[in-house]
Amino acid sequence: MGILTRATRNITRRKTRALLVIVALSLALTMLISIPPSITANQEAAQKTIDSLTASAEYANSMVNRVATEIDCNLPLAFRTDAGPYHNESVLEQPLMNVTDYSNLTSIPDVASVIPILQQNQRDSEGKYLYDVIGIPLDASLLTNYPTILPANITAGRNLQAGDSGVVVLQERVANLFGVGVDGTVNILGQNFKVVGIQGQDAYNATAAYMSLDEAQIITNTTGQAMTFKVFATSIDNVGTVENDIKTAYPELSVITAKSLINQAHDMQQRSDEQIQRAQAGMNQIQSTATVEMGVVILADCVIVLFIMLYTVRERTKEIGTLKALGASNKTILGQFMLEGVLLSLIAGIVGLAIGTFAATTLANLLLPYPTDAGFGTVMSEGGILKASPIVVTITPQLILFGLGVAVLLGALGSLYPAWRAARIRPAEAMRYE
Amino acid sequence: MSELVLKIENLSKTYMLGKRDVRCLCDLNLEIKRGQFVAIMGPSGSGKTTLLNIIGCIDKPTKGKVLIDGVDIANLPESQLYKIRRDKIGFVFQSFNLLPYLNARENVELAMELTGKFKGQRKQRAKDLLATVGLLGREEHRPNRLSQGEQQRVAIARALANDPAIILADEPTGNLDTQNKHEIVKLLANLNSTQKTTTIMVTHDEQVAASAERILLINDGKIQDKQAQKETFFDNNQKQSSR
Numbered sequence: 309m310g311i312l313t314r315a316t317r318n319i320t321r322r323k324t325r326a327l328l329v330i331v332a333l334s335l336a337l338t339m340l341i342s343i344p345p346s347i348t349a350n351q352e353a354a355q356k357t358i359d360s361l362t363a364s365a366e367y368a369n370s371m372v373n374r375v376a377t378e379i380d381c382n383l384p385l386a387f388r389t390d391a392g393p394y395h396n397e398s399v400l401e402q403p404l405m406n407v408t409d410y411s412n413l414t415s416i417p418d419v420a421s422v423i424p425i426l427q428q429n430q431r432d433s434e435g436k437y438l439y440d441v442i443g444i445p446l447d448a449s450l451l452t453n454y455p456t457i458l459p460a461n462i463t464a465g466r467n468l469q470a471g472d473s474g475v476v477v478l479q480e481r482v483a484n485l486f487g488v489g490v491d492g493t494v495n496i497l498g499q500n501f502k503v504v505g506i507q508g509q510d511a512y513n514a515t516a517a518y519m520s521l522d523e524a525q526i527i528t529n530t531t532g533q534a535m536t537f538k539v540f541a542t543s544i545d546n547v548g549t550v551e552n553d554i555k556t557a558y559p560e561l562s563v564i565t566a567k568s569l570i571n572q573a574h575d576m577q578q579r580s581d582e583q584i585q586r587a588q589a590g591m592n593q594i595q596s597t598a599t600v601e602m603g604v605v606i607l608a609d610c611v612i613v614l615f616i617m618l619y620t621v622r623e624r625t626k627e628i629g630t631l632k633a634l635g636a637s638n639k640t641i642l643g644q645f646m647l648e649g650v651l652l653s654l655i656a657g658i659v660g661l662a663i664g665t666f667a668a669t670t671l672a673n674l675l676l677p678y679p680t681d682a683g684f685g686t687v688m689s690e691g692g693i694l695k696a697s698p699i700v701v702t703i704t705p706q707l708i709l710f711g712l713g714v715a716v717l718l719g720a721l722g723s724l725y726p727a728w729r730a731a732r733i734r735p736a737e738a739m740r741y742e
Numbered sequence: 743m744s745e746l747v748l749k750i751e752n753l754s755k756t757y758m759l760g761k762r763d764v765r766c767l768c769d770l771n772l773e774i775k776r777g778q779f780v781a782i783m784g785p786s787g788s789g790k791t792t793l794l795n796i797i798g799c800i801d802k803p804t805k806g807k808v809l810i811d812g813v814d815i816a817n818l819p820e821s822q823l824y825k826i827r828r829d830k831i832g833f834v835f836q837s838f839n840l841l842p843y844l845n846a847r848e849n850v851e852l853a854m855e856l857t858g859k860f861k862g863q864r865k866q867r868a869k870d871l872l873a874t875v876g877l878l879g880r881e882e883h884r885p886n887r888l889s890q891g892e893q894q895r896v897a898i899a900r901a902l903a904n905d906p907a908i909i910l911a912d913e914p915t916g917n918l919d920t921q922n923k924h925e926i927v928k929l930l931a932n933l934n935s936t937q938k939t940t941t942i943m944v945t946h947d948e949q950v951a952a953s954a955e956r957i958l959l960i961n962d963g964k965i966q967d968k969q970a971q972k973e974t975f976f977d978n979n980q981k982q983s984s985r
Contacts, residue, residue, distance in 0.1 A: 310855065317843040630839040633800055634900070635828020635856045638820065735800035735827075739835075 311640070315647040318620075319655075329616050330656045333609060333715075337660030339671055340605045341711040345701040346672035347598045354591040358584050365580030375456050376544050377420070379551055380564045381413070381537040402427070404533040413539055416553045418546035423450060423457055424534030426524045427516075430497070439482045440516040441496065443524025446472050454540060459518045465490035465505035468518055476501035477518040480508060497527040601675055606718060609653070613722025617649050621730040628730050629738025638731040645730045649723020650716055657715025661708055668701035746809075747907050747940045748774040748797060753806035755792055755963075766792045768963035770806070776907075777938040779931060781945055781954035788960045790944045791912055797942065798831050798910045799823040811907050828856050832901030832939075834930075836913035838893040840885040846872060846896045847881040853903040871899035875929060891922030898929060902939065909933075911943040915950050927953045 319326050383403040404426075413422045426443035444457055448470035451458065458467050459477055468477055476494060478486070483506050486494045492503045496517055507518070525531045541550040547565050554563050621628070628641055664671075701707075755767040766789045774780055784790050795801035796808060799815050808816050810830050815823065832853075833839075840849045850868035859867075872881050875895040885893050894914060901909050911930065915923040931953045934941045943954060951957050959966050 314841075314843070321843050626839070627841060629800075630835075630841070631852075632824065633798065633827060633831075633833045633835075633839075634853045635824050635831075635904075637824045637856075640856065736795050739795070739800065 311644050311647060315644060315651050318624075318648055319652055325616070326652065329612060329652055330659055332612055333653060333656030334660035334663060336605050336609045336612070337657050337711060337715055338664045338667060339675065340602060340609075340714055341661065341664045341703075341707055342668040342671040342675060342701055343598050343602050343605075344710065345668070345707065346675060347595060349672070349700070350591060350594045354587050354594075357587050361580055361583050361587065365577065376566050377541040377547060378456070378566055379539040379541065379547065379554065381410075381539055381554060381558070381561045382535065382564075383560065384562045402535050404530055404535055405537070407532055407534050410537060410558065412557060413537060413554065416539075416550060416557065418542045418550050419539055420542045421450065421454065421540045423454065423538040423540070424521065425457070425536045425538055426521055426528070426530060426533065427535045428524070428528040428530065438485065438515075439479070440514065441524050441528055442514070442516045442518050443521035443528075444468065444518060445521045446470050454538075457538060459505075459507045459514075459516070461508040462505045463508040465503070467505055468520070472504070472520055473523065474501060475504045475519070477505040477507055478503055479514055479516050480506050481515050482517050499523070499527050598675075606714075609718040610722040613649050613653055613719055614725060616652070617645060617723040617726035618729070620648070621645060621726045621733075624730075625733060625738050625741040628733050629735050629741065632733075632735035632738065641733075642727045642731040645727035646720060646723045649727065650719035653715045653719025653722070654712065657712050660715070661703065661711050664701075664711070665703050668703065672701045745775050746773055747776040747778075747811060748772070748942075749807075749809040750797075751807040751809075753793075753796065753808060754804050755789070755796065755801075756804045765963055767796075767803070770963065770965050772958070772965055774908075774940060774942065776940055777934070778956055779934040779941045779943070779954045780956045780958060781943050781951035782958045782960060783945060783948070783951050784960035786946075789963050790960050793960065793965075794910050794912050794942065794944050797908065798833060799827045828853075829904060830907040832904070832906035832909040834894070834897050834901045834909060834911035834914045836916040838885070838890070838897045838917070840893055840896055840900075842885050845882050845884050846877060846888065846892075846899075849885070849896055850900045850903050853900050857904055867903065868899070871902055872896070874902075874933075875899045889922070890918055891925055894918060894922070894926050895929065898926070898933070902933070902937070907940060909939050909941045911941065913944055913946065915945065915947060923947075923950065 383405055386401060386403050388401045407424050410422075413419065423445060426441075428441045430438045430441060432438055442459075446468055451470050459479075462477065463480070465477075468475070476496065478488070478494065483489060483503065486492075488494050488503050490503055490506060493500050494503055494517075495501075496519075501517075501519060501523075507514075507516075521534075525533065539550065539554065541547045551563050551565050554561060631641060631644075750770060750772040753767055753770040753772075754765070757764045757766055770793070782790050782793065792801060796803050797810070799818075803816050806816060807814050810826060813826070815826055818826070840846075841852065844852060847865065847868045850871055851864045854864040854867060869881055872878065872895075875898050877892060877895050877899070880888065880892060885896070888896065894917075898909075898914075901911075909930075914930065915926050918926060927950050930941055930943065933939055941954075943950070945951050
């Protein structure tokens with residue numbers, strides 16, 4: 309029968325009171341253990357969102373960067389005069405360039421790559437426009453670094469790949485014109501090609517048959533020629549310089565840059581930064597809410613222990629007097645009442661953890677709900693759709709230790725003043741107390 | 743060891759009642775020899791309990807010296823006083839003051855636990871003491887399952903637990919019926935004669951006081967020795983029984 313037995317018996321002999329206190333404390337402690345995982349889950353969700361936003365922004369930026377660093381070089385449009393049945397006809401056309409004449413384009417500083425593209429329109433016997441044959445160099449490194457040179461929006465089959473030969477991707481209007489689909493064969497300018505993909509309508513509304521540059525040059529009898537040089541600068545910042553250098557070196561060329569795309573890239577970057585800032589601000593708000601909630605719970609816990617122990621001390625003043633008369637020191641009295649407060653809180657902590665096993669996840673989601681604000685508390689799916697990701701609280705050994713540690717600490721803090729008061733009671737006064 | 747267990751010199755105690763000083767004890771002098779059984783009597787408010795509380799180190803005098811086994815306790819700090827209470831004093835209260843959540847043995851052990859005695863040693867001594875006060879077989883009973891007389895016996899056993907120099911009994915029979923009163927007084931007297939424990943008992947009851955070898959009267963804060971009555975409590979009791 310020691311101080312621990314006395315403390316335990318004192319708690320158990322007032323069962324209803326102890327039960328009520330334990331219920332109140334345990335609920336508070338359940339809330340308390342629900343908050344840290346909630347913060348962690350929010351942090352993880354926020355980090356995922358930020359990572360996702362950052363990754364998306366980086367990808368979009370790089371895509372825009374690739375297009376925005378693109379400089380199209382052509383010869384100016386010119387009239388071609390064809391002999392007609394009755395008189396000569398003038399046709400506006402895009403003259404072709406000999407690739408070798410422009411081999412020095414690659415030597416211009418800050419030029420990352422020069423890609424020749426052949427585009428030749430095909431007409432029927434009456435001269436009516438049918439479609440374009442577009443030749444793209446199917447080089448592995450070029451396709452990896454500059455995928456924008458390939459046709460976009462493939463709706464069936466596949467796109468062109470590095471090393472492809474004898475294959476073609478048809479824009480759907482061209483496919484309809486030939487009456488073929490994927491895996492069909494089409495004869496273009498006397499040569500058979502296997503259709504590997506169908507292109508839907510793209511941003512340029514092109515009506516084209518895409519194939520390798522070499523094959524396009526062969527079937528159109530334009531070997532060694534290109535209609536456009538797609539010159540890529542090393543970065544957006546260098547586009548202006550490269551543009552000027554090309555104009556200086558080849559004044560006959562018409563040089564077109566994607567200035568609006570550069571602006572778009574900047575806007576996108578800005579929007580992405582704003583979203584990340586909003587996500588971080590949301591996280592800060594969650595953390596401050598959590599801090600306030602934890603503060604309130606801790607305070608409530610301390611106050612519950614404080615009042616119950618003050619009441620206990622008042623109720624047991626005569627017992628304190630008896631203990632002192634028997635020779636108990638102030639330390640013994642202080643220890644006994646603090647131990648009672650700590651035990652009460654510890655029992656509540658264990659009950660709180662038991663409740664927490666079932667209720668912590670629900671409580672965590674209730675206490676720190678996800679903001680509806682897009683971009684935070686949600687994770688970006690691969691399709692770019694924002695999905696809610698609810699907090700799941702797992703009772704880990706660390707959380708158990710945290711819960712019990714907090715319970716002990718709060719019990720000690722809450723019972724410190726009542727225990728001190730008990731220890732300071734003068735025995736003569738305590739013995740007179742009724 | 744000195745023959746005097748308690749020596750009080752010029753003891754005064756004044757209480758503040760609002761702005762007024764109320765003198766409770768006034769230049770009181772007293773000497774009690776080791777092994778004496780002393781009864782203190784006096785009207786209500788005469789200062790009997792105050793004197794007992796000062797001797798028991800649970801109240802402090804305003805002036806004077808109180809020497810227990812030669813140690814002046816009047817000016818000792820609380821950090822020393824609790825040791826005197828623990829080692830030198832045994833209290834028996836009118837309302838027993840047993841801890842309701844401990845059984846009889848544990849109540850007796852509690853006094854010993856505060857001195858740091860080992861559990862086995864405590865348990866055996868508590869059993870022996872309970873047997874001495876006639877509670878053999880009742881050791882594991884909680885106070886609410888004991889009669890008032892039995893509860894007071896447990897309180898006496900508790901007071902004896904640490905072999906105190908003085909047992910202070912404040913109206914030990916005040917809450918008891920006649921039968922139990924006689925038994926408790928008899929027990930205190932027997933313990934005093936067999937164990938030579940100095941006992942100072944405050945009582946209103948002259949019959950109870952008659953069992954003491956020395957009776958002190960307190961009136962208006964001053965003390966006077968009253969010659970022990972020739973007919974002891976036990977003689978009276980015998981006469982009453984034979985009628």
